[in-house]
Amino acid sequence: MNEHSLSVLEFDKVKENISEYAILDETKGKILEIIPMKDINSIKKELENVQDFMDMLKYDGGIELSEIKNIVMYLKKTSLIGTYLDVEDLYHIARNLRVFRVIKTKFQELEGKYRGLHMRFKDIPTYKGIEELIEAVIDNQKEIKDTASLDLRDIRYSKKLIQNNIKRKFDDLISNPAYAKAIQEKIVTVRDGRSVIPVKTDFKGQIKGIEHDRSSSGQTVFIEPISVVSLNNKMRELEVREREEIRKILLRLTDNLRNNLVGLMEVGEALLDLDYLNAKCSYGLENKCIIPRLNQREYISIVEGRHPLINPREVVPLTFELGKNYNSLLITGPNTGGKTVALKTAGLLTVMTLSGIPITASDKTDIGYFSGVYADIGDEQSIEQNLSSFSAHLKNIQTILIGVTKASLVLLDELGSGTDPIEGSAFAMAVIDYLKEKKCKSMISTHYSEVKAHGYNEDGIETASMEFDSETLSPTYRLLMGIPGESNALTIAKRLGILPEVIERAKSYISDEDKKVEGMITNIKEQSDELEKSNEEVKKLKLEAEKLKDSYAEKVRTLEKEKEEILEKAYKESEEMMKNMQAKAKALVDKIQREDNKKDEVKDVQKSLNMLRNSMVEEKKRKLMMKPKVARKISYGVGDKVFVKSLKQHAIILRLFMNKDQAQVQAGILKMVVSLEDIGIMKEEKKKTYTKIHSHKGSSTTYKIDLRGQMVDEAINELENYMDRATLNGYTDIQVVHGKGTGQLRKGIQEYLKTCRYVASFRDANMNEGGLGCTVVTLK
Numbered sequence: 032m033n034e035h036s037l038s039v040l041e042f043d044k045v046k047e048n049i050s051e052y053a054i055l056d057e058t059k060g061k062i063l064e065i066i067p068m069k070d071i072n073s074i075k076k077e078l079e080n081v082q083d084f085m086d087m088l089k090y091d092g093g094i095e096l097s098e099i100k101n102i103v104m105y106l107k108k109t110s111l112i113g114t115y116l117d118v119e120d121l122y123h124i125a126r127n128l129r130v131f132r133v134i135k136t137k138f139q140e141l142e143g144k145y146r147g148l149h150m151r152f153k154d155i156p157t158y159k160g161i162e163e164l165i166e167a168v169i170d171n172q173k174e175i176k177d178t179a180s181l182d183l184r185d186i187r188y189s190k191k192l193i194q195n196n197i198k199r200k201f202d203d204l205i206s207n208p209a210y211a212k213a214i215q216e217k218i219v220t221v222r223d224g225r226s227v228i229p230v231k232t233d234f235k236g237q238i239k240g241i242e243h244d245r246s247s248s249g250q251t252v253f254i255e256p257i258s259v260v261s262l263n264n265k266m267r268e269l270e271v272r273e274r275e276e277i278r279k280i281l282l283r284l285t286d287n288l289r290n291n292l293v294g295l296m297e298v299g300e301a302l303l304d305l306d307y308l309n310a311k312c313s314y315g316l317e318n319k320c321i322i323p324r325l326n327q328r329e330y331i332s333i334v335e336g337r338h339p340l341i342n343p344r345e346v347v348p349l350t351f352e353l354g355k356n357y358n359s360l361l362i363t364g365p366n367t368g369g370k371t372v373a374l375k376t377a378g379l380l381t382v383m384t385l386s387g388i389p390i391t392a393s394d395k396t397d398i399g400y401f402s403g404v405y406a407d408i409g410d411e412q413s414i415e416q417n418l419s420s421f422s423a424h425l426k427n428i429q430t431i432l433i434g435v436t437k438a439s440l441v442l443l444d445e446l447g448s449g450t451d452p453i454e455g456s457a458f459a460m461a462v463i464d465y466l467k468e469k470k471c472k473s474m475i476s477t478h479y480s481e482v483k484a485h486g487y488n489e490d491g492i493e494t495a496s497m498e499f500d501s502e503t504l505s506p507t508y509r510l511l512m513g514i515p516g517e518s519n520a521l522t523i524a525k526r527l528g529i530l531p532e533v534i535e536r537a538k539s540y541i542s543d544e545d546k547k548v549e550g551m552i553t554n555i556k557e558q559s560d561e562l563e564k565s566n567e568e569v570k571k572l573k574l575e576a577e578k579l580k581d582s583y584a585e586k587v588r589t590l591e592k593e594k595e596e597i598l599e600k601a602y603k604e605s606e607e608m609m610k611n612m613q614a615k616a617k618a619l620v621d622k623i624q625r626e627d628n629k630k631d632e633v634k635d636v637q638k639s640l641n642m643l644r645n646s647m648v649e650e651k652k653r654k655l656m657m658k659p660k661v662a663r664k665i666s667y668g669v670g671d672k673v674f675v676k677s678l679k680q681h682a683i684i685l686r687l688f689m690n691k692d693q694a695q696v697q698a699g700i701l702k703m704v705v706s707l708e709d710i711g712i713m714k715e716e717k718k719k720t721y722t723k724i725h726s727h728k729g730s731s732t733t734y735k736i737d738l739r740g741q742m743v744d745e746a747i748n749e750l751e752n753y754m755d756r757a758t759l760n761g762y763t764d765i766q767v768v769h770g771k772g773t774g775q776l777r778k779g780i781q782e783y784l785k786t787c788r789y790v791a792s793f794r795d796a797n798m799n800e801g802g803l804g805c806t807v808v809t810l811k
Contacts, residue, residue, distance in 0.1 A: 087145055105124055436469070
């Protein structure tokens with residue numbers, strides 16, 4: 032792949048769009064440096080992982096990456112012995128270690144669905160011990176906890192005592208009427224790290240102490256009263272001791288990181304890799320991309336391919352193939368008709384696939400493995416080298432012809448343009464023949480009549496054209512396979528009102544050969560239009576036949592159901608009759624048993640009755656159980672959300688058993704097999720009454736329950752009922768609001784969550800989610 036080809040295909044713009052979905056700057060840089068991979072196995076593995084990751088984002092709640100940082104950068108600071116990380120760095124390392132551990136656990140739990148992702152991160156270690164060690168020292172406000180060490184606890188306790196003494200001294204001073212006129216404001220402030228009080232300059236002699244500062248106007252001086260000087264001195268000593276103790280704590284934590292540096296760096300690299308994957312997959316989902324099939328042959332089959340840089344509402348999807356029945360595709364049509372977009376679409380989708388990026392096309396698209404993609408598209412005139420447009424064109428063609436192999440894809444726009452039409456068309460045909468001999472795959476656009484005819488008559492070359500509506504004088508941007516494009520210059524000129532004699536004179540200058548070519552193209556176009564109309568009629572007839580077939584099947588099914596009901600009613604009546612007959616027979620037997628000469632007759636009567644009953648039972652089974660099955664048309668499939676009537680509950684279809692008219696569904700944690708008749712298309716759900724919170728792009732939806740003000744047992748009981756409903760409704764995350772208060776309710780709830788069967792994991796909420804007053808719970 033040469034840089035020039037990737038540039039003219041605008042691959043850099045695609046990468047810029049993908050990089051916007053990355054969180055870290057390092058990831059953005061990595062995305063901008065993406066180039067197609069050389070090894071087909073590496074491409075397949077990357078595409079499989081991207082497919083798994085997209086499915087996980089779409090169907091399994093995705094992963095939480097909003098807090099990630101490049102901890103590799105933090106960890107590099109620990110390389111020198113004696114250095115230590117600051118509080119914020121350590122806080123971010125702990126949070127990122129937790130993020131990776133939770134993600135790895137999720138991959139492990141979903142190994143059956145996403146084995147590739149599990150294997151990609153399986154051997155990277157987790158460090159729950161280091162997480163807990165840092166979290167025991169640093170709180171969620173990124174401050175060192177009082178309990179980080181015994182010495183720090185004692186120092187801070189002493190500081191509080193002294194601070195209270197200083198406050199009491201100042202309160203006594205401020206409240207003393209003797210100093211009311213002297214004090215400028217009844218506040219205590221700090222100057223040079225010491226507590227002072229503002230005093231009017233004219234009265235500063237009334238309050239004995241040390242002057243530390245003056246206001247800009249000179250009317251106020253800041254005095255440290257003599258009564259608090261010793262207390263301030265003690266406070267300064269404690270602050271120095273506190274800083275030293277914190278330094279020791281941070282040094283100890285940093286040494287712990289340094290001892291595990293290799294594994295921690297692996298975690299940091301894994302987080303960068305996750306951000307990289309998440310960016311590509313988020314781009315894919317946002318732009319309705321798919322992962323195409325990758326074949327080992329040099330074969331392309333693009334189905335409903337869209338140019339990734341054009342607004343989806345404006346772009347016309349293209350469908351074509353190359354490399355199966357022919358190696359060259361010659362595209363003709365008017366200028367601005369979409370030929371260039373078609374070439375760029377083919378090149379971009381191929382390059383994106385070979386780079387492990389999801390593409391904008393149908394999932395039926397098939398992309399081959401090409402060792403090189405070469406493109407010469409648009410006017411690439413080089414001002415620096417003072418080359419003409421045609422000279423620059425020739426230079427690019429020369430580079431392509433030298434490097435091309437059987438495993439190459441070549442894209443040439445307006446081949447042979449920029450010079451004399453006769454020589455240009457001859458040059459274009461020669462290049463086409465050369466590429467054909469090399470057996471490479473090529474897409475070439477041209478507007479020369481001779482080249483059109485050459486491509487139409489040569490084996491191994493397929494022609495196509497960009498459709499042009501001569502009525503509206505505008506292109507439709509549809510690619511018509513097998514039809515060379517016709518010239519529209521004179522048609523357009525005529526419709527725009529150019530004098531008829533000028534049009535006729537122009538026609539007289541067209542050579543007989545060109546007229547034959549245009550006539551051939553017109554004839555092919557007319558035949559194609561007739562064929563297309565016939566195909567449309569066939570489609571309509573086929574659609575009507577399908578409707579009649581469905582209607583007939585439904586009627587047969589209704590009749591079968593009515594027949595079943597009639598038979599059931601008849602057999603029910605016959606069973607009642609048999610019961611009555613058996614009762615009468617039993618009475619007759621009892622009567623006759625008293626008469627010995629009638630015993631043989633009784634046995635015969637009883638035997639006949641039993642035979643009649645068995646015959647009716649067998650007939651019922653044969654009629655009801657062996658009736659022919661009628662296929663039932665359904666409008667839903669696997670993964671759809673439906674309503675199960677017997678449960679009065681929404682559920683997800685896991686599997687369909689069409690031969691049994693049954694389906695396996697999952698309603699919350701409950702899986703069961705139900706009849707298709709028991710399933711209804713899901714109606715629009717009523718709005719929930721609980722709070723719904725949206726997190727960052729690609730994350731799951733969170734629901735909140737407020738338990739503040741309740742006793743622990745009462746709150747746990749309500750929480751259990753709530754999680755029962757949340758699990759049945761398929762929620763992924765919930766927020767449990769318990770408030771801060773004394774901490775007893777939070778402690779009780781989190782103790783319960785550790786053993787709760789519904790809970791996969793839980794954590795304290797972030798500051799923007801409620802901090803320690805809220806716990807975020809991930810359900811199984």
